[in-house]
Amino acid sequence: MGFISNVTGTLSDSISSELKDQHLETFRTDSLGQDILVKRAVRQNSFGRNQGSSEIISAGSKVIIPAGTYALMIDNGKIVDSVTEPGIYTWENSSSGSILSGGVKSVMGDVFDRFRFAGEVTKSQRIYFVNGLEIMNQTSNESLHLPYPDPVYGTLYFKFKIMFSFRIVDPVRFFKKTGKATTVYDYMGSPALPKQPFTEVQDHMEEALNLCGSRDKVPFPQLLSNKSKLKDAVNETISEVWYEQRGMVVESIAMTGLTLDEASRKRVEQFDSAKIFADDPAALQALVALGLTKAMNSAASNPAGAMTGFAGLGMAGTVAGNIQNGVSAFGGQSVTGPETCPFCGTPLPLQKPLEYCPACNADIRSYFQGMS
Incomplete structure (x- = not known):
């Protein structure tokens, strides 16, 4: 019962x-x-x-x-x-x-x-x-020190932090990886203690930068503004881990607090200065004039006497004048031709033949004899 x-x-x-x-x-x-x-x-x-x-x-x-x-x-x-x-x-x-x-x-x-x-x-x-929203402002307190194969300046070295956003694009793949309710903090960590998915982005930054410089030919000055190239390169390098395994993609990425090391900074400055003078002969003339002005000020205060200083200035002025004349004569073109010294390219006056080049002191008498 x-x-x-x-x-x-x-x-x-x-x-x-x-x-x-x-x-x-x-x-x-x-x-x-x-x-x-x-x-x-x-x-x-x-x-x-x-x-x-x-x-x-x-x-x-x-x-x-x-x-x-x-x-x-x-x-x-x-x-x-x-x-x-x-x-x-x-x-x-x-x-x-x-x-x-x-x-x-x-x-x-x-x-x-x-x-x-x-x-x-x-x-x-x-x-x-x-x-399925874009999850913003993923960052860490750690700075990265990485090289960049710049197509213009050569290899540069800089320090920076990354800030990125991500999006889940395949919810099935993502859930299979987590299998439970999850917060952004649980998954990505904090700026002080980033977790594995965040560190995977950091680990692939050097490879992504190499693609931007070597393959995509993005010059360093354009790297910060060309975020789409950087984002595509990051996604390409972490796609196997992030998309294929987790169903996630990097939605945007930025480099913050970027600073070049001293050697890289000097190289960029020197290259940019040289490019300015190559593109603009007037800028070169202005540089020469600035140099003469500084030289005159130094000569006037020369402890050995102003005349000694101005004597040296006279020789410098001769060379500087030849440079200025050369710049004016060719207007950015090649200085080789019948009116220049064959040894150094300095412009030579035809009306008053010289025996020696004022710039390189080469014997140019035979040169003028051949022209007469």
């Missing part, structure tokens, strides 16, 4: 627990914002009538998905469906049916399963929301 009583009680509990799970549920969430990556959906239960198991989602239940959010339907541990567009969806393929949606046969099967397990629920259905 006791055994029959136990069976009756178990059957009653099985039917009762199944009936509690017959109401259809609605699942919704607000935007997950900048702090949450994965959140388990909680059913709306405003009137308190659905008191069934939180592990059961009946077929026919509704899922409301906001913009910038994905949804995953998990039935007995397996991802059976995913949604990547906002809207209202009906979960039709749940293994738990509902009388309210016409699944009588499935419901009777569930009752029998619960009876066999003393009224306990034998299934598990869950819905997870996954963040």
